[in-house]
Amino acid sequence: MLSILDTLKMGAGIAGGLMLYHLYAVSIGYPSAARQARAGYVLLAEKSAAEARAAEMERQRNAAAKAGEEHRKRLAAAEAAEQAARDTLEIEIQSYELQLSEKNRACAVTAADRQWLLRH
DSSP, X not given: OOOHHHHHHHHHHHHHHHHHHHHHHHHHOOHHHHHHHHHHHXXXXXXXXXXXXXXXXXXXXXXXXXXXXXXXXXXXXXXXXXXXXXXXXXXXXXXXXXXXXXXXXXXXXXHHHHHHHXXX
């Protein structure tokens, strides 16, 4: 049979063992706490990576929209300049024809000549 002294010794041994385990766990960190911390870190890392991807995609989309808008502006400006050049050329041709008609001379410019002048 176990005496009271043996029971106290066993209780002291168990308490000492628990204290040693606690000191060991505190010194290296509780394994369950480490697992939970790593699991939280993985979720945080995945979340931040997804946010970074979304931000990069939005940046690229905004850059593409801005580039498209700049292209449209340049195209409109080029078309306006081309139309202005055509109008100027047309006015010069009419002016030349008017000068020739005032001198009672015929203009030898044909439609093919006008097209050639418009292209060059």
